[in-house]
Amino acid sequence: MKIAVLGGDGFVGWPTSLHLSEQGHEIHILDNLSRRWIDTELGVQSLTPMDSIQERTRIWHQETGRRIHFHLIDLARDYEVLKSWLAENRPDAIVHFAEQRAAPYSMKSDRHKNYTVNNNVNATHNLLNAMVEIGLDAHLVHLGTMGVYGYSTVGAEIPEGYLPVGIETMSGETVSQEILYPSNPGSIYHMTKCLDQQLFQFYAKNDGVRITDLHQGIVWGTHTEQTRRHDQLVNRFDYDGDYGTVLNRFLIQAAIGYPLTVHGVGGQTRAFIHIQDSVRCIELALNNAPKKGDRVKIFNQMTETHRVRDLAELVARIAGGTVAYLPNPRKEAAENDLVVKNDQFRALGLNAITLEAGLLSEVMDVAKKYAYRVDRSRIPAVSAWTKDIAPTLEHDPEGRRLKSVS
Amino acid sequence: MKIAVLGGDGFVGWPTSLHLSEQGHEIHILDNLSRRWIDTELGVQSLTPMDSIQERTRIWHQETGRRIHFHLIDLARDYEVLKSWLAENRPDAIVHFAEQRAAPYSMKSDRHKNYTVNNNVNATHNLLNAMVEIGLDAHLVHLGTMGVYGYSTVGAEIPEGYLPVGIETMSGETVSQEILYPSNPGSIYHMTKCLDQQLFQFYAKNDGVRITDLHQGIVWGTHTEQTRRHDQLVNRFDYDGDYGTVLNRFLIQAAIGYPLTVHGVGGQTRAFIHIQDSVRCIELALNNAPKKGDRVKIFNQMTETHRVRDLAELVARIAGGTVAYLPNPRKEAAENDLVVKNDQFRALGLNAITLEAGLLSEVMDVAKKYAYRVDRSRIPAVSAWTKDIAPTLEHDPEGRRLKSVS
Ligand SMILES: NC(=O)c1ccc[n+]([C@@H]2O[C@H](COP(=O)([O-])OP(=O)(O)OC[C@H]3O[C@@H](n4cnc5c(N)ncnc54)[C@H](O)[C@@H]3O)[C@@H](O)[C@H]2O)c1
Ligand SMILES: NC(=O)c1ccc[n+]([C@@H]2O[C@H](COP(=O)([O-])OP(=O)(O)OC[C@H]3O[C@@H](n4cnc5c(N)ncnc54)[C@H](O)[C@@H]3O)[C@@H](O)[C@H]2O)c1
Numbered sequence: 001m002k003i004a005v006l007g008g009d010g011f012v013g014w015p016t017s018l019h020l021s022e023q024g025h026e027i028h029i030l031d032n033l034s035r036r037w038i039d040t041e042l043g044v045q046s047l048t049p050m051d052s053i054q055e056r057t058r059i060w061h062q063e064t065g066r067r068i069h070f071h072l073i074d075l076a077r078d079y080e081v082l083k084s085w086l087a088e089n090r091p092d093a094i095v096h097f098a099e100q101r102a103a104p105y106s107m108k109s110d111r112h113k114n115y116t117v118n119n120n121v122n123a124t125h126n127l128l129n130a131m132v133e134i135g136l137d138a139h140l141v142h143l144g145t146m147g148v149y150g151y152s153t154v155g156a157e158i159p160e161g162y163l164p165v166g167i168e169t170m171s172g173e174t175v176s177q178e179i180l181y182p183s184n185p186g187s188i189y190h191m192t193k194c195l196d197q198q199l200f201q202f203y204a205k206n207d208g209v210r211i212t213d214l215h216q217g218i219v220w221g222t223h224t225e226q227t228r229r230h231d232q233l234v235n236r237f238d239y240d241g242d243y244g245t246v247l248n249r250f251l252i253q254a255a256i257g258y259p260l261t262v263h264g265v266g267g268q269t270r271a272f273i274h275i276q277d278s279v280r281c282i283e284l285a286l287n288n289a290p291k292k293g294d295r296v297k298i299f300n301q302m303t304e305t306h307r308v309r310d311l312a313e314l315v316a317r318i319a320g321g322t323v324a325y326l327p328n329p330r331k332e333a334a335e336n337d338l339v340v341k342n343d344q345f346r347a348l349g350l351n352a353i354t355l356e357a358g359l360l361s362e363v364m365d366v367a368k369k370y371a372y373r374v375d376r377s378r379i380p381a382v383s384a385w386t387k388d389i390a391p392t393l394e395h396d397p398e399g400r401r402l403k404s405v406s
Numbered sequence: 407m408k409i410a411v412l413g414g415d416g417f418v419g420w421p422t423s424l425h426l427s428e429q430g431h432e433i434h435i436l437d438n439l440s441r442r443w444i445d446t447e448l449g450v451q452s453l454t455p456m457d458s459i460q461e462r463t464r465i466w467h468q469e470t471g472r473r474i475h476f477h478l479i480d481l482a483r484d485y486e487v488l489k490s491w492l493a494e495n496r497p498d499a500i501v502h503f504a505e506q507r508a509a510p511y512s513m514k515s516d517r518h519k520n521y522t523v524n525n526n527v528n529a530t531h532n533l534l535n536a537m538v539e540i541g542l543d544a545h546l547v548h549l550g551t552m553g554v555y556g557y558s559t560v561g562a563e564i565p566e567g568y569l570p571v572g573i574e575t576m577s578g579e580t581v582s583q584e585i586l587y588p589s590n591p592g593s594i595y596h597m598t599k600c601l602d603q604q605l606f607q608f609y610a611k612n613d614g615v616r617i618t619d620l621h622q623g624i625v626w627g628t629h630t631e632q633t634r635r636h637d638q639l640v641n642r643f644d645y646d647g648d649y650g651t652v653l654n655r656f657l658i659q660a661a662i663g664y665p666l667t668v669h670g671v672g673g674q675t676r677a678f679i680h681i682q683d684s685v686r687c688i689e690l691a692l693n694n695a696p697k698k699g700d701r702v703k704i705f706n707q708m709t710e711t712h713r714v715r716d717l718a719e720l721v722a723r724i725a726g727g728t729v730a731y732l733p734n735p736r737k738e739a740a741e742n743d744l745v746v747k748n749d750q751f752r753a754l755g756l757n758a759i760t761l762e763a764g765l766l767s768e769v770m771d772v773a774k775k776y777a778y779r780v781d782r783s784r785i786p787a788v789s790a791w792t793k794d795i796a797p798t799l800e801h802d803p804e805g806r807r808l809k810s811v812s
Contacts, residue, residue, distance in 0.1 A: 163573065195527075198597060
């Protein structure tokens with residue numbers, strides 16, 4: 001297949017591109033490199049030394065003889081360029097990672113809220129709009145998030161996108177219907193993924209666009225089979241307070257002897273998936289496309305759930321270190337349960353890599369190898385969800401006074 | 407109260423501004439006049455000769471001694487200007503009409519789809535974002551649409567925004583919960599109102615913004631008590647295929663001896679409200695603000711429902727004329743039922759002006775008075791919902807060949 005990977009320079013997009021290239025697909029990465037610019041804005045960098053996308057694709061070619069093509073396109077701002085590109089290249093499938101994906105970054109300031117809404121809504125809408133305009137019947141696979149469910153379940157299992165409910169009619173009987181799971185996003189970033197869902201529902205219904213939406217858990221790990229093949233194919237590893245995600249942050253914190261930072265009492269239960277499984281799931285989704293006229297296909301792309309404080313204690317036990325309980329920058333419930341269905345990927349043969357699989361130590365090894373690159377001052381989470389919360393975040397776990405960076 | 411009326415130069419915004427000014431409120435209209443520009447783009451004009459907003463507010467002052475202030479601001483593009491204006495003026499309440507509101511215009515071309523999504527999402531998000539940023543605890547009253555419900559009800563009454571459903575838990579019992587009514591929009595325009603709803607839910611929950619969302623039916627009529635007072639206070643009257651709405655279109659069609667244009671079999675049931683009731687409802691909503699921390703308050707702002715073909719036959723009977731059944735440019739069910747709750751406004755004392763109230767003939771009088779201004783070639787609806795539908799719309803009911811205007 002000819003596959004366009006939008007956002008293919010990112011943490012999940014890059015190993016996905018390598019994986020699909022290795023399977024023999026013709027891969028075109030479309031990316032505006034905004035994520036690299038945000039590193040510059042925040043004055044942070046990937047723990048792993050990341051080469052330019054041009055250099056990385058050159059190394060991939062040198063190692064494997066395969067070409068990955070790169071196109072510098074801003075999906076949100078360059079509608080006409082995107083449309084022409086799609087019209088000329090007519091990919092069979094499109095994998096869409098190209099969004100601003102950090103909840104803390106999306107809450108940093110009014111400017112960051114606007115940026116996230118604009119970038120994400122326009123990237124997704126421009127893509128759908130262009131596909132319909134040029135009559136491109138490609139399979140669109142989008143990376144959504146478990147966060148659209150909003151971690152609130154009244155004791156029900158989280159289904160894969162659609163929830164069966166009973167509705168009382170005027171004649172007094174109860175009819176059952178499947179509805180898109182009511183969303184309850186916890187940040188501006190998560191909210192944009194809920195907006196995406198509405199866009200998908202509309203374009204699938206009105207125009208028959210074939211869409212798979214992957215509600216993904218928090219991705220951990222760094223290597224996949226392909227990124228391991230050469231130092232310069234290494235994947236991005238974010239550890240800072242905005243882009244670093246919880247498990248990878250614990251691992252780097254343990255590696256450098258920094259307290260493991262738990263926000264609030266750590267009662268949040270979250271869904272996780274290893275990066276290697278994430279790219280496999282995308283492959284499975286690509287091989288199981290919906291038919292024209294089908295409703296949006298939704299998969300929960302996660303393999304296990306954990307309570308944050310349990311994770312912190314697990315890492316502290318394995319790798320050493322202390323756990324620091326800090327004020328929570330987020331506005332969220334202190335404790336939540338989370339039981340998630342992922343039957344569809346399991347039925348398609350996903351054999352999950354779980355935390356017990358020993359890969360924790362591989363990530364620790366990467367963390368230790370590059371520990372000299374860590375800027376400790378960028379570890380604390382400083383983006384507050386509301387103006388009331390901001391003043392509570394003034395000290396970091398090492399007792400230094402923080403300044404707002406927004 | 408000091409009230410900002412966003413989109414106060416429009417069809418509903420202008421009479422609302424007059425009505426609230428007459429009640430003694432200090433009114434500030436913020437509008438970018440985009441609607442007048444769209445008239446220019448489409449080469450159409452209001453049936454009624456409309457003065458500039460500056461001239462209309464001058465006449466209002468001359469007639470009543472009251473001032474309505476006008477500020478040329480684009481909510482979607484000028485975030486910083488909007489924020490400064492709000493910070494300096496700190497209104498007690500904000501009525502938000504400022505969106506691209508025609509479903510056919512939103513489906514005209516890829517450019518119009520993008521414009522509608524950008525304009526509407528950014529106008530609403532910029533406003534919420536700015537309110538939070540400057541800590542403005544104003545009551546926000548937004549004009550939404552009955553179209554968010556998507557005219558699909560499985561035989562249940564349409565509640566006011568929130569639907570009680572039963573959800574089965576893991577232990578097998580059914581718990582009941584109230585959820586935001588699952589949306590099912592019929593056009594890009596309607597979809598933007600569903601996106602607005604998600605924005606409102608988030609900002610009410612995260613930041614305690616006090617929001618009332620009015621799910622309005624199709625507004626008919628033209629005069630209110632205030633617009634009647636002077637020829638130059640006359641309201642806008644759209645009759646063209648994009649902005650003209652169904653009942654007002656039938657009335658002008660009858661007035662000029664044009665066939666009454668029903669799309670499909672006319673089995674669509676729609677909700678209606680007279681413009682005078684619409685401005686009264688907004689007043690009632692303003693006087694019944696939610697408290698900080700309340701969920702978004704949702705009212706159904708409509709007074710009666712009718713099937714489109716019944717309406718056409720009613721107008722044909724009263725005013726003479728023939729009914730023409732044309733191909734439907736929209737992708738929608740041929741027939742639908744619609745039973746809508748509006749208990750909240752009725753409890754607040756709304757005494758509805760229904761179609762029987764004799765006002766139909768007042769609108770006919772306006773239509774006849776300005777019939778000489780009608781451009782018959784702009785009456786047909788030419789914006790198709792999909793590329794497949796477009797070729798079916800090639801002839802107008804008078805048998806002329808149409809060209810696409812997009
Ligand atoms: N990382 C996770 O734990 C996780 C979890 C759930 C869902 N997801 C989703 O998966 C996707 C990829 O996540 P990631 O961690 O790889 O993020 P990332 O930030 O590393 O990668 C996103 C890529 O998209 C690009 N991009 C952003 N906006 C663009 C635009 N307008 N035009 C072109 N390119 C643009 C960026 O430059 C970047 O290379 C995201 O949509 C994210 O929401 C990620
Ligand atoms: N007219 C109806 O039948 C009807 C029915 C249901 C809901 N509504 C809703 O009521 C509201 C008002 O409808 P209307 O019929 O008066 O529409 P309208 O088009 O006559 O008025 C909208 C006004 O908003 C202004 N505007 C649009 N975008 C703006 C922006 N970015 N910045 C500043 N101003 C902007 C326009 O210039 C215009 O004056 C709309 O939100 C519409 O969706 C209308």
